[in-house]
Amino acid sequence: MGDNLREFRHKDLLGIGQLSVEDIELILETASSFKEISTRDIKKVPTLRGKTIVNFFYEPSTRTRTSFEVAAKRLSADTVSLSASGSSIEKGETLVDTAKNLQAMNPDLIVIRHSSSGAPHLIARHVEAGVINAGDGTNEHPTQALLDLYTIWEKKGRIRGLEVAIVGDIEHSRVARSDILALKKMGANVTVSGPPTMVPRVMEELGVKLVLDPKKAILEKDVVIVLRIQLERQGRRLIPSLREYARVFGISQEDLKKAKPDVILMHPGPINRGVELSPEVADSQFSVILEQVINGVAIRMAILYLLMGGAR
Amino acid sequence: MLFIKNGEVVDTKEGIMRHCDVFISEGVIKAMAPWGEMEVPEGAKVLDAKGKIVAPGLLDMHVHLREPGEEYKETIESGCKAAVAGGFVAVLSMPNTRPVNDNASVTQYIIKRANEVGLAQVYPVGAITVGQKGEVLSEFGDLRAAGAVAVSDDGKCVMDSGLMRRAMEYASFFGLRVISHCEDTNLSEGGQMHEGVVSAHIGLKGIPAEAEEIMVFREIALSKLTGVPIHIAHVSTKGSVELIRWAKSKDILVTAETAPHYFTLDHNELSGYNTLAKVNPPLRTPQDVAAIIEGLSDGTIDAIATDHAPHSVLEKEVEFDKASPGMVGLELAVPLALTLVRNGALSMPEAIRKMSLNPCRILGIEGGAIEVNKKADICIIDPTVEWEVTQEELYSKGKNTPFLGRVLKGRNMVTIIGGEVVFARP
Numbered sequence: 001m002g003d004n005l006r007e008f009r010h011k012d013l014l015g016i017g018q019l020s021v022e023d024i025e026l027i028l029e030t031a032s033s034f035k036e037i038s039t040r041d042i043k044k045v046p047t048l049r050g051k052t053i054v055n056f057f058y059e060p061s062t063r064t065r066t067s068f069e070v071a072a073k074r075l076s077a078d079t080v081s082l083s084a085s086g087s088s089i090e091k092g093e094t095l096v097d098t099a100k101n102l103q104a105m106n107p108d109l110i111v112i113r114h115s116s117s118g119a120p121h122l123i124a125r126h127v128e129a130g131v132i133n134a135g136d137g138t139n140e141h142p143t144q145a146l147l148d149l150y151t152i153w154e155k156k157g158r159i160r161g162l163e164v165a166i167v168g169d170i171e172h173s174r175v176a177r178s179d180i181l182a183l184k185k186m187g188a189n190v191t192v193s194g195p196p197t198m199v200p201r202v203m204e205e206l207g208v209k210l211v212l213d214p215k216k217a218i219l220e221k222d223v224v225i226v227l228r229i230q231l232e233r234q235g236r237r238l239i240p241s242l243r244e245y246a247r248v249f250g251i252s253q254e255d256l257k258k259a260k261p262d263v264i265l266m267h268p269g270p271i272n273r274g275v276e277l278s279p280e281v282a283d284s285q286f287s288v289i290l291e292q293v294i295n296g297v298a299i300r301m302a303i304l305y306l307l308m309g310g311a312r
Numbered sequence: 313m314l315f316i317k318n319g320e321v322v323d324t325k326e327g328i329m330r331h332c333d334v335f336i337s338e339g340v341i342k343a344m345a346p347w348g349e350m351e352v353p354e355g356a357k358v359l360d361a362k363g364k365i366v367a368p369g370l371l372d373m374h375v376h377l378r379e380p381g382e383e384y385k386e387t388i389e390s391g392c393k394a395a396v397a398g399g400f401v402a403v404l405s406m407p408n409t410r411p412v413n414d415n416a417s418v419t420q421y422i423i424k425r426a427n428e429v430g431l432a433q434v435y436p437v438g439a440i441t442v443g444q445k446g447e448v449l450s451e452f453g454d455l456r457a458a459g460a461v462a463v464s465d466d467g468k469c470v471m472d473s474g475l476m477r478r479a480m481e482y483a484s485f486f487g488l489r490v491i492s493h494c495e496d497t498n499l500s501e502g503g504q505m506h507e508g509v510v511s512a513h514i515g516l517k518g519i520p521a522e523a524e525e526i527m528v529f530r531e532i533a534l535s536k537l538t539g540v541p542i543h544i545a546h547v548s549t550k551g552s553v554e555l556i557r558w559a560k561s562k563d564i565l566v567t568a569e570t571a572p573h574y575f576t577l578d579h580n581e582l583s584g585y586n587t588l589a590k591v592n593p594p595l596r597t598p599q600d601v602a603a604i605i606e607g608l609s610d611g612t613i614d615a616i617a618t619d620h621a622p623h624s625v626l627e628k629e630v631e632f633d634k635a636s637p638g639m640v641g642l643e644l645a646v647p648l649a650l651t652l653v654r655n656g657a658l659s660m661p662e663a664i665r666k667m668s669l670n671p672c673r674i675l676g677i678e679g680g681a682i683e684v685n686k687k688a689d690i691c692i693i694d695p696t697v698e699w700e701v702t703q704e705e706l707y708s709k710g711k712n713t714p715f716l717g718r719v720l721k722g723r724n725m726v727t728i729i730g731g732e733v734v735f736a737r738p
Contacts, residue, residue, distance in 0.1 A: 017513075096629050116631035117504075117515045118585030137633070139515030177515050202518065205509040236501075 008306040012124045012131040015140040016181040024186060028150050030302035031295070037074055038297055048077035048308060054102055057113040057134070058084040063269055063293065064134050064143070068111050071300035080107070095119060096126050103127040109307060112136075130307045138172045144268050145178035147299040149186060151292050152223055155264050160187030163260075165217045166208075167251060168227025168276055169198040169238065175268045176227060180206050193217030194249055197238040214249050221259045224286075225266045226251050229276045242275050252278035256286050264288045313337045314731060315352045319361025319692065320660075324368055324669040324681045327661045334366060336688040339731035344684055359726065361692050367664045368682050369401030369689030369729060372642060373491075373569060373671040374466075374545060374617035377403070377434070380421060381410025386622040386709045388422065391642070392431035394620070394708035396735040398642040399691035399724030400667075402433040402679070403620075406466040407444065414439035414450040416458035423459045431734050435461045435677070437491065440479045444468045449479055456486040461675050464491035466545060467592070469527055471497060473534070480540040489675055491543045494527035494552070495519075495593065504633055506579045506594040514583060516632065519594050521549040528552045532559040532566055541565035543674055546619050548574045548593040550603035557612040567674045568607075569615035572641060572648035573714075575604045581714055587628045587635035589714040591621070594637075608666065609657045614674060616666040618645050622710020640710040647720035650695055654721075660695075692726040699723055 006026050010018065019027075037045055053072045057065050065081070072079045093101075095114075099122075102110060109130045112120045117137030124131040135141040153159055164183055170176045170192045183190050184207055191209040192199055193216075204210055211217035218224050229249075231242055239245050256263055265277075265286040273279050282289055314336040321332040321344070333350050335343040343350060352358055372395065378386040386394075388405075395403050405422055407413035413422065419436045426434035438455035442448045444465045452463060463483055469492070470476045476492075483490045500523040505511050507518020528544055532555060535542040547553060547570045559566045573591060578598045581589035589595060607613040621638025628635055649667065652658045658666075669680030679689055700719050703711040727735040 094629070095631055114631070116633045118632040121585050122629075122631060137515060138517070174515060177513075202507055202509075202512050205512040 010307065013142055013303055013307060014120050014124060014131065014133045016142050016145055016178050016185065019185070021185060024146070024149065024182065027146055027299065027302050027306060028153055030306060031150050031298040034301040034305070035295070035298035037301070038294070043074050044076055045074065046076045047305060048072070048075040051077040051109070051308060052107045053077045053079050053109045053111065053304065054107045055079060055081045055111045056102070057082070059113050059115050059135070061113050061135070063296070064113065067293070067296040068134060068300050071297050071304055074297070075301055075304060077304065095122060099123040099126045103129060109304065132303065132307065135174050137174065139174055140178045141174040142178050143296070143300055143303060144175050145182040146303070147292055147296040148179055148225065148266060149182050150295045150299050151266065151288055152264070154295070155288060156222060159183070162188045162222040163191070163220060164188050164223040164225065165191045165193055165221045166225045166227065167193045167214045167217060167249070168229055169233065170194055170203050171198055171200055172233045173227050177206070179225060180208055191217050191221070195239055195245070214251060215255055218251070218255060218259045221263055223264055223266065224251065224256065224259060226276050227268065228270060228272060246275050250276055250278055251281060253281045253284055256281065256284070266292060269293070313353060313356035314359060314728065314733070315356040316359045316361050316366055316690070316692070317352070318347060319364050319366035321682055322365060322367040322661050322664045324661055324665040327659065327665070329660060334682065334690070336728070336731045339688055341682060341684050341686055341688050344682070359692065363694070363696070364725065365660065365693040365695055366682070367399070367691050367693055368668045368680050369691050369727065370399045370667040371402045371671045371677070371680065372400045372618050372620065372645065372667070373404045373615060373675065374571070375403040375405055375620040375642065376408065376622065376638070377405045378622060379409065379425065380418065385624055388425040388434065389429045390707065390709045391620070391622070392426065392429050392434065394640070394642040394706065395432040396727040396729070397707045397724065398644070399646050399693060399727055400432055400642060401689040401691070401727065401729050402435060402677070404435045404437050404462065406464065407437050407439040408467045412439050412444050413437070414442050414444070416451070416454040419455055419458035419460050432729070435675070437461065437466070438463045438488070440465045440470055440490070441475070446470050446472060446475065449475070449482060452483055452486050452488055456488055460488065461677065462489040462491050464493065464545065466491065466493045469493050469495040469497055473530060476530070477534050477538060480534055480538050480542065484540040487676065489541065489543055491545050492527070492531045493545050494524050494531060496523045496526045499523040499526065503594070505582045505590065506596045508579060508597055510579045510583055514585065516582070521551055521596060521600070524549050524593050525551040525555060528555050532556070532564055535566055536564050539565070541567065544568040546571050546574065546593060546617070547604065547607070547613055548596050548600065550600045553603045553607035553612055557607065557610070560612065567614045568612065569617040569671070570604050570608065570613050571617060571619045572645050573639060575601060575608065575652065576648050577714065585632045586714060587630070587632055588639065588712055588716070590632065590635050590637050591639055592637035605652065605657045608652065614666065615671045616645065616649055617671065618642055620708070622708055623712045624710070628712050639713045640706065640708045641713070642708060643706055644701065644713065644715055644720065646693055646724050647722040650722035688728055688731040690728040691724050693722060694725050695722045697721070697723050
């Protein structure tokens, strides 16, 4: 698998920032060779037999959690799934104590989703197992960014030099933050767009261009990534109504025709039809939203494999 | 009887250093004379302060002693031990205890406990409003009679400007200084750190500098309106320094303090979600740090106060957004302030004055200078000793400081209160 000279020297995957360009290329290439497994009749290889992976989701998640679980099972790892409700978290145990207890069961990897930014970093400081950030608060969602990169790379054949627009609640989106860091690292140009309450000026600090009107932001773009919109964030309304958001900031089929002819439309899911996307556009020829889900399994297989030592 | 010889004595009133020996008897400074000119009186214990700084005992006008109510974080005893270890002979204790110090009985309890401990003098600060809720004024007359020297809703900002005006007017009648924690809490709500390049990168909700500056300007405006002095706590931003500088140029009665972390650290400390660097107001940008140092240097910022805020692992070894803000400071203030002397921002007398004479004057408290016939409150500082900050080195119960593991230069060695050596570093 891959090139023995290119080692993946990480215990954890906490964020895109820790990865080099070479690391990301290795992940994408590894995912490419794993993707085929999911198309076989017998969708299982013995690569991680005897390894234990804990999926610890403090926040509700369908897609990411299932994707990690499928990825682990296709590599023959044993998986244990925990959620906050019904666990000792409800009994008042601190995150650090929970982490230490999990460590005592000697898992090889802990996959964590948590509502607090930095929670996976805290756990990683207290366990020997590798930690994978499956989304922390408003910080990062690195595996989503990697599957987005993979999807773009597969569709466009390259990432460097592409024009990408990300539309939605940029400030509070961990997908946006990871996508921005990953796309910029790989040489794409990123424009972010949305109402100023969701795209405050401070976002320029991430090295992106701000074009607040999505209809302008997507002009001549190779890739348009649209984010799920929530009416409230941390108890505050950032927009007056979803209806007005849809009217002013929603993306329609007509809008996409003003991007490049071969534009691809991406969305991390779950989509709000009729809010950030007009009802028909998710099923249009531009959309690669379901392919993102397929690629998510391959990317997560690659990450599990590489963090466990890969070809070493 | 004590005889301190060969020390470099800080004259905070004249702003100079003197090569003087100091003779102390019956709790007061009896005589000072140039090195070697005075005989050591018979029976006097000699302290050789060669190479050391002999300074007036320091006053920290911003300390959280946590007692009553949160004794697992700090007690009046442990906090006063930390104070004298750090060179402080007196501290102001902020009112956010449990219960809140908004009435005479809590004030009396704090003073009684401090007297039993018998180390640093503790000056209680009463709450501006009952329960620090920002609704109803506390009984300032009772608080003053019980021994409070100032009022503040520290940690909380009095958001109602009409109420703050009345607080200033009413406090002035009793000679209580009003200390303001400046934070527009509608603007800062949910914020975890300074809003800027680091918060954008690590996905923590930001607290803009303007949340502080809006309220700094409000306090200046209210002082102008009422003619009542106002003291601004823990200044952290460039804009606040500029506003205070402007107000002083207009002879508005504003004074200000900053804390050592605001002239030493910036928001890059947070990049690994280090909860030990979480503090309110938050660590700002390198440009703010430079402006704070400039404000100290030109006198815009009158005082250095630590905002000593002890916490246990329960508050700090948790998710970042669940962690309590604050760091301990009593035992680190001297070395960090000496950094400003070494890099030329402040002279030694200026640095010492900001932790002694200036806060005394702001509060109308005796002290802050080494003078014949005055109470012998003195600290002796070694300006060159290097030491590593470790949990074991700190007398405070709180070990929460981002300076853990760092080597600092300079340290208080001896603290004398009323002629008695209450602390001597082993």
